[in-house]
Amino acid sequence: QLQVVESGGGLVQPGGSLRLSCTASGFSLGLYGVGWFRQAPGKEREAVSCTSADDGDTNYADSVKGRFTLSRDIGKNTVYLEIKSLKPEDTAVYYCAAGRPALQGMCDMRLMYYWGQGTQVTVSS
Numbered sequence: 001q002l003q004v005v006e007s008g009g010g011l012v013q014p015g016g017s018l019r020l021s022c023t024a025s026g027f028s029l030g031l032y033g034v035g036w037f038r039q040a041p042g043k044e045r046e047a048v049s050c051t052s053a054d055d056g057d058t059n060y061a062d063s064v065k066g067r068f069t070l071s072r073d074i075g076k077n078t079v080y081l082e083i084k085s086l087k088p089e090d091t092a093v094y095y096c097a098a099g100r101p102a103l104q105g106m107c108d109m110r111l112m113y114y115w116g117q118g119t120q121v122t123v124s125s
Contacts, residue, residue, distance in 0.1 A: 003025055003026060003116070004024045004098055004115070006021065006094065006095065007023075008020040009121045010120075010122070011124065012121070014123055014125055015086065017086065018086065018121060019080055019082050022080070023076070032101055033051065033099050034050065034051060034070075034096065035051075035097050035098075035103075035107050035112060036070060037094070037107075038093065039095070047108070047109070050070075050103055051072070053102065057104065057105045064083075067085045086121075089123075093119065093120050095118045096116045097109070097112035097114060099112035100112075
């Protein structure tokens, strides 16, 4: 079964940090472009960060630049999203996805093939 599973979400105070993980099974995540997306209550799902299979074009939404870092551990078949300086507006369900190997700088949901179920991140004092 081809799937990705996210973990690492939780309740965090403003200014706190989290590391989200996305582990693939049934395929090698290193051969795919990967992305993190999020959906806040009452809002549409939005792109957070994406990178192509060669990790040569990692990009971030303006709202998270400097605070979020996407990385990949090929040996663990896992992608991470390090989140620092969390803000209440970061509250959302965070989804990991794997898709087209060459994203060409586009963090587009339509280019993704496999989606996880999401992990909840809540930023509140």
